[in-house]
Amino acid sequence: MASNYETFFTLSSYAVVGRSQAKPFPILSYRGLKAMGKTVYAVDPSANFIDGDVAYPGLAQLPGPVEGLIVEVPKAETRDWIAAAAAAGIRDVWVHMAHDTPEAIALAAEKGINLRTGTCAVMYLNPGLSYHSIHKLIMKMVGKY
Template sequence: MLSNHETFFALDRFAVVGRSQVKPFPLLSYRRLKALGKTVHAIDPSTDRIDGDPAYPDLAALPGPVEGLIIETPKAEVHDWVSAAAALGIRDVWVHQRHETPEALAVAETHGINLRTGSCAVMYLDPGVSVHGLHKLIMKLTGRY
């Protein structure tokens, strides 16, 4: 049986949010979702292109609806992105490990958002031998995968 975190990647249409002006855009998540054949949009208010693809300033600017949202922004922005997801009816959101806030958790609970927290999305997306693979092994061994 798949864990709640694993079911996130059964979705087909995603947006990945980053702010490359502050920290590198989450290219590993973005590229891996694309490699899996998913529809993926980059959201980055600080640039208009990510990895050669259009980058959108916010969720409302996307060319179509998404089912899943991965948020890898500075922690101070997470509440606003979860709120924006709630406003658009996005019910599956992933917040990068240790970036969730009490305010973001409250918004998710109020709006029925399945908010995945506590781990890195790449751990679930990277099938190879890497730091993420080691993280995956540790999480499986400790029953937190």
């Protein structure tokens, strides 16, 4: 049976949120979803383009609805993105490891969001040998995949 983390990638449309001005955009997650043939939008309030694609400043500006959201922003912004996801009707959210906060987790629970956190989405997206595949192996061994 697939884990809650694995089922996240059965959705058909996603937004990936970053803030390039503060830290590199989560380009591996963005490219990985595109490589899977998913509809994916870059959301970055501090950039006009990501990887040659239009970057939207927020979820309300997306050209269509999305089912899943990956958030990798400074921790101080995470709760606000959970609130934006709830307002946009997004029920599946992945907050990159070490970017969650107790307030964001509580808000996600309150709003009925299926929140994935505590690990890296890229280890589910990148096949082959890499740092992320080693991380994947370790997580499987400890039962957290």
